[in-house]
Amino acid sequence: MTETKQRSFPTIEFTDSEAGALEFPSSTSRAYNYYKPAKLRATMYEDVTVDVQPDPERHLSQGWIYGFGDGPGGYPKEWTAARSSNWHAFLDPNEEWDQTIYRNNSAVVHQVDLCLQNAKRARAYDSWNPAWLKFIERNLGAWMHAENGLALHVFTSIQRSGPTNMINTAVAVNAAHKMRFAQDLALFNLDLSEADVPFDGAAHKEVWKSAPEWQPTREVVERLTAVGDWCELLFAANIVFEQLVGSLFRTELVMQIAARNGDYITPTIVGTGEYDYDRDLGYTRNLFRLLTRDAEYGETNKVLFGEWLATWVPRCLDAAHALQPIWSQPAEKSVTFASSLDAAKQKFRSLLEDLGLDSPKELDQ
Amino acid sequence: MSRQSLTKAHAKITELSWEPTFATPATRFGTDYTFEKAPKKDPLKQIMRSYFPMEEEKDNRVYGAMDGAIRGNMFRQVQQRWLEWQKLFLSIIPFPEISAARAMPMAIDAVPNPEIHNGLAVQMIDEVRHSTIQMNLKRLYMNNYIDPAGFDMTEKAFANNYAGTIGRQFGEGFITGDAITAANIYLTVVAETAFTNTLFVAMPDEAAANGDYLLPTVFHSVQSDESRHISNGYSILLMALADERNRPLLERDLRYAWWNNHCVVDAAIGTFIEYGTKDRRKDRESYAEMWRRWIYDDYYRSYLLPLEKYGLTIPHDLVEEAWNRITNKGYVHEVARFFATGWPVNYWRIDAMTDKDFEWFEHKYPGWYSKYGKWWENYNRLAYPGRNKPIAFEEVGYQYPHRCWTCMVPALIREDMVVEKVDDQWRTYCSETCYWTDAVAFRGEYDGRPTPNMGRLTGFREWETLHHNKDLADIVQDLGYVRDDGKTLIGQPHLDLDDPKKMWTLDDVRGNTFMSPNVLLNEMSDAEREAHVAAYRANGTTAA
Numbered sequence: 001m002t003e004t005k006q007r008s009f010p011t012i013e014f015t016d017s018e019a020g021a022l023e024f025p026s027s028t029s030r031a032y033n034y035y036k037p038a039k040l041r042a043t044m045y046e047d048v049t050v051d052v053q054p055d056p057e058r059h060l061s062q063g064w065i066y067g068f069g070d071g072p073g074g075y076p077k078e079w080t081a082a083r084s085s086n087w088h089a090f091l092d093p094n095e096e097w098d099q100t101i102y103r104n105n106s107a108v109v110h111q112v113d114l115c116l117q118n119a120k121r122a123r124a125y126d127s128w129n130p131a132w133l134k135f136i137e138r139n140l141g142a143w144m145h146a147e148n149g150l151a152l153h154v155f156t157s158i159q160r161s162g163p164t165n166m167i168n169t170a171v172a173v174n175a176a177h178k179m180r181f182a183q184d185l186a187l188f189n190l191d192l193s194e195a196d197v198p199f200d201g202a203a204h205k206e207v208w209k210s211a212p213e214w215q216p217t218r219e220v221v222e223r224l225t226a227v228g229d230w231c232e233l234l235f236a237a238n239i240v241f242e243q244l245v246g247s248l249f250r251t252e253l254v255m256q257i258a259a260r261n262g263d264y265i266t267p268t269i270v271g272t273g274e275y276d277y278d279r280d281l282g283y284t285r286n287l288f289r290l291l292t293r294d295a296e297y298g299e300t301n302k303v304l305f306g307e308w309l310a311t312w313v314p315r316c317l318d319a320a321h322a323l324q325p326i327w328s329q330p331a332e333k334s335v336t337f338a339s340s341l342d343a344a345k346q347k348f349r350s351l352l353e354d355l356g357l358d359s360p361k362e363l364d365q
Numbered sequence: 366m367s368r369q370s371l372t373k374a375h376a377k378i379t380e381l382s383w384e385p386t387f388a389t390p391a392t393r394f395g396t397d398y399t400f401e402k403a404p405k406k407d408p409l410k411q412i413m414r415s416y417f418p419m420e421e422e423k424d425n426r427v428y429g430a431m432d433g434a435i436r437g438n439m440f441r442q443v444q445q446r447w448l449e450w451q452k453l454f455l456s457i458i459p460f461p462e463i464s465a466a467r468a469m470p471m472a473i474d475a476v477p478n479p480e481i482h483n484g485l486a487v488q489m490i491d492e493v494r495h496s497t498i499q500m501n502l503k504r505l506y507m508n509n510y511i512d513p514a515g516f517d518m519t520e521k522a523f524a525n526n527y528a529g530t531i532g533r534q535f536g537e538g539f540i541t542g543d544a545i546t547a548a549n550i551y552l553t554v555v556a557e558t559a560f561t562n563t564l565f566v567a568m569p570d571e572a573a574a575n576g577d578y579l580l581p582t583v584f585h586s587v588q589s590d591e592s593r594h595i596s597n598g599y600s601i602l603l604m605a606l607a608d609e610r611n612r613p614l615l616e617r618d619l620r621y622a623w624w625n626n627h628c629v630v631d632a633a634i635g636t637f638i639e640y641g642t643k644d645r646r647k648d649r650e651s652y653a654e655m656w657r658r659w660i661y662d663d664y665y666r667s668y669l670l671p672l673e674k675y676g677l678t679i680p681h682d683l684v685e686e687a688w689n690r691i692t693n694k695g696y697v698h699e700v701a702r703f704f705a706t707g708w709p710v711n712y713w714r715i716d717a718m719t720d721k722d723f724e725w726f727e728h729k730y731p732g733w734y735s736k737y738g739k740w741w742e743n744y745n746r747l748a749y750p751g752r753n754k755p756i757a758f759e760e761v762g763y764q765y766p767h768r769c770w771t772c773m774v775p776a777l778i779r780e781d782m783v784v785e786k787v788d789d790q791w792r793t794y795c796s797e798t799c800y801w802t803d804a805v806a807f808r809g810e811y812d813g814r815p816t817p818n819m820g821r822l823t824g825f826r827e828w829e830t831l832h833h834n835k836d837l838a839d840i841v842q843d844l845g846y847v848r849d850d851g852k853t854l855i856g857q858p859h860l861d862l863d864d865p866k867k868m869w870t871l872d873d874v875r876g877n878t879f880m881s882p883n884v885l886l887n888e889m890s891d892a893e894r895e896a897h898v899a900a901y902r903a904n905g906t907t908a909a
Contacts, residue, residue, distance in 0.1 A: 010574035010644040017448070017511045018440040024862045025848035026514035026855070030507055034521035034845075048500035051520035052459050054533070059524035061831055063824035065533060065773070066541035069395075069809060069817045073541035097497040099428070101490065102421040109417050148381035152482050153390055156489055157470040160540065161393070165463060169493055172466055176490045179483070180413035183378050187414060190377045205380060219387040226388040 034059065038091055045095035050088070053165035058088070075163045080231035081304055083297035087163045090290055092170040092283045101173055105180055108272045112184050115268040116191055124265055125195045131331040132261040133199050136192065139326050140266065141204025142214045143249060144185035146221050147273070151178030153225040154237050161230035170283040171234065177276035188269055213326055216319035217245055223315065231291075235305060236312040238284040239355075242277055243348040244316040249323065250274055252340035260332040285354065292356040305357055313360045320344070375410040382479030394471040395818040396544040398611050403477070403604035408484040409596040416487060420494065423586050427498065430582040431505055439578065440509050445716070445860045447575035448506065450641040452515035452713035454633065455503040456523035457532030458564075459496040461556075462587075464536035465594075466492035468548035475544040476601050484597045491590045502583045512862060514848050514855045515712035522712040525844055527828035528633075528704065531773045535629055538622075542807070542820020543614075545605065550618040551625070553598025558668060559623075560630040561591050562659035567652075568634055574644040606675045613812055619669075620680045621806050624798040627687040628772035631656070635697030636704060640718070645725040653691050653729070661688060683798060690778060698730070698737050699777035703766060705744055706757045709837055709874050711856035712846050717745040748859040749866075750873035755837070756858065758877045764904060767882045768827045771799035780902050784886075784894070791887050791894065829881035838875035847871065 019030070031042060035050045053075065054060040064074035077087070094100065119125065125133075155175035159168040193201025208214055220241055227233040250270050258266045291301045320341060327337040349359045469489040473482050507516035515522065523529040539552040565588040569581035605611045635652040650658070665684050673679055690696040705715045718726075718741040726733040743761040747753045757765060766775035767782060770792040776782035783794040787804050794800040807822050809815065825831055832840045841847060846855045852870040861867045889897060 008646055008648045010646065010649070012442055012576065013444070013643070014441055015444060015576065016441060017443045017445050018438060019509050019511060019513070021511050022862050024512075024865065025850040025853040025868070026517070027512065027862075029513050029517045029849050031517065032504070032507070032519065033517050034519070044501070044504075047504050048497040051524075052463050052496060052500060054460070054520070054524040059521040061525040062530050062826070062828060064537060064541070065530065065822065065824040065826060066537045067821040067823035068541060069543075069819055069821065073537060073820065073823060098494045098501070099424060101493065102417055102424050105413070105417040106421040109414050113414065145381055145383060149383075152382075152473060152479075152486055156473060156486050157393065159489070160467045160470045168467065169463075169497075172489055172493050175486060176413075179486055180417070182381055183413045186377050186381055187374055187412075190374065201377075202380070205383070208383060218383075222385040222388040222390075225385070225390040228391040228393060 035088075043095060045097050045100075046091065048097045049092075049166055049169055051165070053168065055088070055164070075161065077163050079161045079163075080229045082229075082231040082291055082301055083294070084163075084291055085294055085296040087167065090164065090166050090287050092166055092173075093286055094170070094173070094279050094282055096170060096173040101176065105176065108180070108275070109184075112188075112269055112272060115265060116188065119265045120191070120195070124263075125192060125197045125199075127262050128197065129261065129331050130198060131329060132263060133192075133197055135261075135326070135329045136263075136266060137189075137199050137201075137203050138207045138211070139249075139329070140185060140254070140270075141189055142208040142211065142217075144182050144189070144204065145208040146217060146246075147178050147185065148182035149221045149225065150237060151175050151182055154221075154233060157225075158230045158233055167287065170287075174238075174276075174280045174283075177273075177280060181273040181276055184269055184272065188265075213322050213324075216315075216322040220245065220312075220315050220319050232308050234284060235288065235308050238280060239288065239351065240309065240312040240316050240348075241319075242281070243351060244313070244344055245319050245323075246277065247347065248320050248340060248344040250277075252343050253327065253335065256335045256340070257330055257332060260334045261330050281351075285351065288355050298356075302357060305355075306360075309352075309357065309360045313362050317362055371410055371412070371415070374412050374414070378412060378483065379480055382482070390474070392474065394474050394544040396475040396546075397814075397816045397818045398475065398543070398545040398605055398614055399608050400475070400477055400604055401608065403607045405478050405480060405604075408481055408600040409593045411484060411487050411593060413487070416490075420491075420590075423589065424494075424498075427582055427586050431502075431579060434579050435505075435509060439576065440511070442576035443510065444575040444577075444643045445511065445714075446643055447572065447577060447641045448510055449512075449515075449713040449715065449860070450637045451503075451506060451577075451580070452519070452522075453528055453532075453711070454568075454637060455499060455506070455516075456519040456526075456712075457529060457535070457633070459499045459503075460523065460533065461536035461539065462492050462496035462499060464492075464539045465552055465557075466490075466496070468539040468552055471540070471544035472548040472597075472601065475548070476604060478600075478604065481597060481600055481604075484593065484600075488590075488594050488597055491594070495587045495590070498583055498587070502579060505579065512714070515714075518712060518845060518855075521845060526712065527707065527710065527773075530828055531629055532633060534625065534773065538625065543618075543816070543818040545601070546614070546618045546621075546819065549598055549601045549605075550615070551622040553594055554602055555619070555622040555626050556630075557591055558595045558598060559660055559664040560626050560634075561588060562663060563630065563634045563638075563652075563655060565591070567650075567655040567659055568638055571638045571642050571644070574649070575642055602672075603675075606672075606677065612677065613814075614816070616678050616680075617806050617811060619677075620683060620798065621802050623680050624683050624687070624796070625772055625802065627683075627690075628769070628774050628795065628799065631687065631691060631696060632700040632774045635691065636701040639697055639726075640701040640705075640715075645721050647725065647728055651729040652697055656688070656691055686796075686798075692730075694778045694781075695730070695733075695736060696778065698726075698733065700774060702737060702740055702763070703775055703777060705741075705858065706763060706765065708856045708858045709755050709757070709841055709854060709869070710844060710846065713855070714857040714860055716860050717741065717748055717858070744858060750869045751866075754877055755869070755874055758837075764901070765882065767793035767886070767901065768829065769793065769795035769799050770826055771795075771802045771822065773826060773828075776901075779904050782898070782902055784898050791883075793883065793886065827881060827883040829879070830884055832879050833881035833884045835879055836875060837877040837879050838871040840879055841874060842871060 067073040159171040162168040192199045469485045565584040572580035776795040783800040
């Protein structure tokens with residue numbers, strides 16, 4: 001028989017260490033005092049985000065204590081050609097932090113999951129016409145690669161390089177959105193390939209890799225991953241590519257025609273990607289508006305962004321035009337490519353106007 | 366989701382990657398490692414559809430507990446001795462967490478394995494969670510604990526404090542230099558796999574024993590994500606092991622990462638656990654006992670040793686020396702004494718040790734009293750202003766130490782201090798390994814091969830240099846460690862808040878000039894320096 005070990009536990013002691021138990025200097029100093037909140041009272045987002053990534057221009061007195069073999073460590077402002085007189089002025093309008101990230105994305109996950117369960121229960125895919133099945137198989141299948149590539153090799157990458165925690169955290173959340181959305185599309189593809197309908201769940205690989213209509217899109221995504229300047233990467237991805245290619249495909253095509261082709265599932269899923277982009281465009285717009293309105297660097301930034309537009313708009317327009325044939329693939333063709341592209345261009349112009357940037361001439365061609 | 370469904374879903378998700386043909390991804394963060402021959406290793410499977418609800422549920426539990434703690438007046442029973450140290454710990458830890466998020470693209474760039482890329486990107490989001498959830502815990506402490514001073518300036522204090530800088534290595538080391546050294550070996554293989562055990566498991570135990578059950582709530586929730594991170598790290602490690610050319614780099618990095626983690630984490634967490642607790646039950650584990658269990662047995666014996674079968678040389682000598690420093694050379698006790706010596710430039714208060722504490726230390730670390738007891742009695746004697754200076758400026762048989770150029774914890778085990786001229790400057794190091802780290806490992810060439818991607822030690826590494834030859838009152842004011850009456854210091858060498866006369870003010874510390882040991886060392890002639898170093902080393906601390 002083994003001996004029972006004597007239980008041992010710490011003693012509770014009442015210490016009266018609550019706020020307000022005594023008055024003394026700083027006994028009521030109950031707000032973070034090392035930064036100035038945007039409004040009178042600091043938000044939860046500001047409190048948990050601001051200054052967590054130190055900055056030698058703010059409080060960091062000893063500088064970065066590790067460097068790269070070929071340059072300084074930390075978050076050098078030289079990692080982008082864009083300039084700001086105060087990068088810290090950027091705050092994420094979505095105020096993303098722990099709770100918002102998981103609450104929002106969980107809500108989306110539940111919505112998608114419920115939608116897919118209902119689709120199976122209602123045998124929703126049975127009534128899809130073959131042309132629409134083929135459209136989803138090929139085109140939504142190809143598009144999920146773009147979303148995944150942007151998640152892992154564009155947004156995840158950017159969030160190492162921005163000069164403030166507020167910028168990098170907003171971009172990290174953007175990466176999570178993209179990854180979740182890409183995976184949701186892939187799992188939707190899996191559901192379809194397991195349904196009793198003619199659907200080739202592997203076809204997307206070849207389409208993305210070789211189909212002529214998708215190659216310019218793949219090329220833009222791959223070229224994005226080759227950009228070293230984090231700010232150019234964010235601009236090219238969220239301002240140019242998402243407007244001229246992403247929204248063109250998701251908003252102006254899929255969301256417009258799915259219902260007419262008897263599909264109420266795809267818009268629910270793609271709609272979550274639209275919701276993500278709406279949020280992500282929100283922080284991106286704020287950041288670039290800050291840069292174009294910067295009292296010291298605004299004008300030089302506008303010139304720089306004009307150069308970036310000159311690089312990326314033609315590439316994205318090429319990708320957009322290459323996609324034209326897919327407008328003809330569904331049985332119900334309720335929108336034309338021309339009207340979709342016009343709508344996308346119009347929104348893009350409006351965004352550029354909002355940023356104080358001139359529309360590039362290529363948009364009018 | 367069932368296991369079968371998860372496997373199928375994971376297989377589907379791997380179809381999302383492709384080999385680019387139009388453009389090569391930018392090499393933003395290089396590595397000297399090579400993965401050409403690496404077999405693809407699959408880490409733990411995780412898909413976002415199950416990840417987000419799982420983490421939301423964890424969050425709900427954490428925030429529910431936070432509400433409960435406030436409703437249940439947890440702060441009626443929190444030990445101030447404990448919570449004061451949280452002003453330091455919680456100022457540091459959100460930065461390493463967010464740095465871990467920032468490190469993920471470095472690993473993604475370096476490792477050609479799409480299946481690992483997914484896991485690393487999920488880890489990125491985990492780390493954003495960890496950083497912000499910890500900032501929120503600190504905010505709750507600030508709002509509900511009796512003394513918010515120090516919590517209220519937390520990120521500023523972290524960025525300009527000597528102890529904050531020690532902790533900053535734990536974050537900067539993840540994001541700088543060779544991508545694999547930083548984001549894999551230092552961060553995942555050593556910091557997360559070994560030292561989060563003491564950080565996030567052992568330390569919360571001690572918090573609970575001191576009336577604080579929110580730290581365990583938050584940090585156990587954090588720790589529950591670590592197994593996936595450990596799996597990411599192990600997968601990359603196995604891939605690196607597949608190429609013989611990586612072996613010398615792996616061995617270099619294991620030595621650096623192990624030793625630096627030991628120097629930094631054991632200094633901080635050891636002090637919090639041993640000197641921040643009021644729980645002096647003889648059968649509660651000491652930090653050394655926890656270390657034996659969590660680091661030596663769980664990590665060294667179960668994780669590191671099996672790597673030998675891959676032909677990797679494990680730094681046995683450094684593991685044993687870390688253990689030796691903790692058990693025989695008084696490493697943690699020396700660090701605690703150093704922190705307490707520097708109390709005027711702290712943003713937390715440090716309680717005196719009592720007879721009950723002495724008895725416990727003597728029980729756990731025989732010989733403790735003869736080495737440290739008298740100093741702590743002096744600390745107690747000199748706790749209040751008026752008749753004496755701060756203890757650092759009184760004669761109590763303690764020489765303010767030289768700082769280690771590499772780990773930035775001072776050279777407290779004095780007989781081990783290394784002094785060398787490196788990069789045209791006389792530098793001091795706490796140990797041979799820290800000297801090697803600066804002079805040999807963090808260089809553009811290692812063992813006869815170019816290592817252009819390896820990081821460099823940079824910055825104003827000796828904190829004291831920034832404040833050399835200044836009056837202590839001016840330093841405290843410059844740092845901002847002053848309460849809202851404009852004169853009372855945040856740091857105090859006691860916990861008495863009830864009597865204003867016991868609280869030190871700027872006037873009480875004025876008139877003491879602070880000198881940088883490194884500046885002085887570099888001003889010495891060769892003969893002076895040799896004599897100085899010999900005397901310093903002779904004041905050793907090894908148990909008789």
